[in-house]
Amino acid sequence: MTALVRLQGIRRDFRVGDQVVHALDGIDLAVETGEYLAITGPSGSGKSTLLNVIGLLDRPTAGRYELRGEDVTLLSDEQQAAVRNRTIGFVFQFFHLVPRLTAQENVELPMLLAGIAPEERAGRAAAVLDRLGLADRRHHRPDQLSGGQRQRVAIARATVMQPALILADEPTGNLDTHSGAEVIGILEQLNAEGITLIVVTHDTGIAGRARRRVHIVDGAIQSDRARDPAHGETG
Amino acid sequence: MARPADVAAFALGALRGYRLRTLLMLVAMGIGVAAVVVLTALGEGARRYVADSFASLGTHLLIVLPGRAETRGGVPTTLMGETPRDLTLDDARALLRSRHIRRIAPISVGGSVVSWRARQRDSIVLGTSADFLAIRRWSMRRGRFLPRGELDAAEPVCIIGETVRRELFGVTPALGRWLRIGEYRFRVIGILASSGRSIGVDTQELVIIPVASAQAIFNNPSLFRIIVEARSREDIPRAKADILRIIRARHQGEEDITVITQDAVLATFDRIFRALTLAVGGIAAISLGVAGILIMNVMLVAVTQRRPEIGLLKALGATPRTILLLFLAEAALLSSAGAGLGLVVGQAGSWAVRLGFPVLPAYAPWWASLAGVLVAVGTGTLFSLLPARRAARLDPVAALARR
Numbered sequence A: 001m002t003a004l005v006r007l008q009g010i011r012r013d014f015r016v017g018d019q020v021v022h023a024l025d026g027i028d029l030a031v032e033t034g035e036y037l038a039i040t041g042p043s044g045s046g047k048s049t050l051l052n053v054i055g056l057l058d059r060p061t062a063g064r065y066e067l068r069g070e071d072v073t074l075l076s077d078e079q080q081a082a083v084r085n086r087t088i089g090f091v092f093q094f095f096h097l098v099p100r101l102t103a104q105e106n107v108e109l110p111m112l113l114a115g116i117a118p119e120e121r122a123g124r125a126a127a128v129l130d131r132l133g134l135a136d137r138r139h140h141r142p143d144q145l146s147g148g149q150r151q152r153v154a155i156a157r158a159t160v161m162q163p164a165l166i167l168a169d170e171p172t173g174n175l176d177t178h179s180g181a182e183v184i185g186i187l188e189q190l191n192a193e194g195i196t197l198i199v200v201t202h203d204t205g206i207a208g209r210a211r212r213r214v215h216i217v218d219g220a221i222q223s224d225r226a227r228d229p230a231h232g233e234t235g
Numbered sequence B: 001m002a003r004p005a006d007v008a009a010f011a012l013g014a015l016r017g018y019r020l021r022t023l024l025m026l027v028a029m030g031i032g033v034a035a036v037v038v039l040t041a042l043g044e045g046a047r048r049y050v051a052d053s054f055a056s057l058g059t060h061l062l063i064v065l066p067g068r069a070e071t072r073g074g075v076p077t078t079l080m081g082e083t084p085r086d087l088t089l090d091d092a093r094a095l096l097r098s099r100h101i102r103r104i105a106p107i108s109v110g111g112s113v114v115s116w117r118a119r120q121r122d123s124i125v126l127g128t129s130a131d132f133l134a135i136r137r138w139s140m141r142r143g144r145f146l147p148r149g150e151l152d153a154a155e156p157v158c159i160i161g162e163t164v165r166r167e168l169f170g171v172t173p174a175l176g177r178w179l180r181i182g183e184y185r186f187r188v189i190g191i192l193a194s195s196g197r198s199i200g201v202d203t204q205e206l207v208i209i210p211v212a213s214a215q216a217i218f219n220n221p222s223l224f225r226i227i228v229e230a231r232s233r234e235d236i237p238r239a240k241a242d243i244l245r246i247i248r249a250r251h252q253g254e255e256d257i258t259v260i261t262q263d264a265v266l267a268t269f270d271r272i273f274r275a276l277t278l279a280v281g282g283i284a285a286i287s288l289g290v291a292g293i294l295i296m297n298v299m300l301v302a303v304t305q306r307r308p309e310i311g312l313l314k315a316l317g318a319t320p321r322t323i324l325l326l327f328l329a330e331a332a333l334l335s336s337a338g339a340g341l342g343l344v345v346g347q348a349g350s351w352a353v354r355l356g357f358p359v360l361p362a363y364a365p366w367w368a369s370l371a372g373v374l375v376a377v378g379t380g381t382l383f384s385l386l387p388a389r390r391a392a393r394l395d396p397v398a399a400l401a402r403r
């Protein structure tokens, strides 16, 4: 079976003045469908950059990236946008809801961009919000919602297109412990239903729950361990 | 790919989300379009005012002047050692031979002191014939106009305008009284009604006498001009040809007169005022260009303000093209609404002008309103191309980054 995500020798350099920062310094990583992966590492180690490359928000300076066996670095901007729309769901630390839109409208956005008809959009968005316990918050705007509720709206938006992959960058970074646990619970539930989940976090508690943990230092993978009850942790 | 209706709705939502910005741009666009509408309405109003004034002179008129206004063969006739021949009463009479000419009125004009008993005033004295009244479409307040008869009958009768009557006679009835014009005495047989609009002459200050009398008073056998009325509008060119032919025959083959047709004069005025309307409309359109630049700036600010939103849309799968369309739709909606607003304000302004100056038919020509709206929507959208491109090219990672 081909991996969902396969990175080979991925490098991402940033030029800052006349210095070059190697944010990603030769990453090799394969993620199978259905996996639950935590990416950890100190601040500035390249976690977000890696997630952005996987999410096709950023193009690597060098290396090969196959998504479901297809080399996606060769795709045009338009084609990459289509892949993001259908295959990848993002959850951000700062939620990134459009402030003037209601919860329902925010969740409808990816479907709107896909050209799905309004009636179908409304039904699907309502169903997903319902599932995440936000049925009575559908017509609230983000500023009328708590942090935990906002992140749940964002998760609803990330899942409404039924993507293969959810990428979450510090999804609990802006939440209290209780809401954070709730959000992680929802993400894990989605993973249990088959969606591949990659979470960037520096919360060791959350990282410990993932079935696989990739630790990055200075843009390179320092350790890649599975938490497998049968075989124990491997390096 | 997002549906057009969704793109429009999303853009509309964004406009509603930033009310002050939206209002500002609406006002800028509105002022521009309103200026185009009102200014062209003024220009068009002036044009129509002049056209109507000409129509009130009478229809299908030709004016015959002594002397040639043009040059021929590169040499002006006045340089050929000849002063133009007089235009005489016999010339005028001869014109009636043309079957394309309905009637004529010879005109001899001069200024003179007009007096009754101790009162006197300077007046324009116009010598003409009975048909003048019908040709100019004037009417009488009291009494009658010049009697029909031979053109060279110098009867001592006159018709006076209202101002002349008031100043000379006051409350005394004027009809039948004898007044003096220079050395001659004339009996007042009629008083002119003050006609509506008329170019160049104030009927109220006129004294009208038979043309032969005027020639005697001013001691000048040459006519000032002859007003000719053609049988119909279609007869004007043939009437003109006849006039030239008849006078040439009478003047030993010299074409020493000028014939002005009312149409030609009107056409000239028409051209002048149309050019004027275009010019003021064009100047007003410049304000639309300024509004366009304003829109560009405001859209640039909007793109900067909404970087996270743009980044998010990209993350959710918006193509650069979709982002471009979203911002262009915003600008197009905004400038359309602004143009609509301007159209309404402009029409209201034109209406106010008509209310304030009832003689001025200040209606904006439809092409000016259309052009105003098109230029507004065009510049608004065009000037937003740069900001929209910038949004479309935004790097989503940088746009989403919090700083």
Ligand SMILES: Nc1ncnc2c1ncn2[C@@H]1O[C@H](COP(=O)(O)OP(=O)(O)O)[C@@H](O)[C@H]1O
Pocket (backbone or CB within 6 Å): A014, A015, A016, A021, A022, A023, A041, A042, A043, A044, A045, A046, A047, A048, A049, A050
């Ligand atoms: N747009 C950028 N320009 C320059 N340097 C950047 C840019 N983005 C990230 N970096 C650098 O790349 C490194 C990795 O950043 P990041 O992936 O955000 O780290 P993390 O998410 O692990 O904190 C850091 O040193 C950061 O300063």
Ligand SMILES: [Mg+2]
Pocket (backbone or CB within 6 Å): A047, A048, A049
């Ligand atoms: Mg980060």
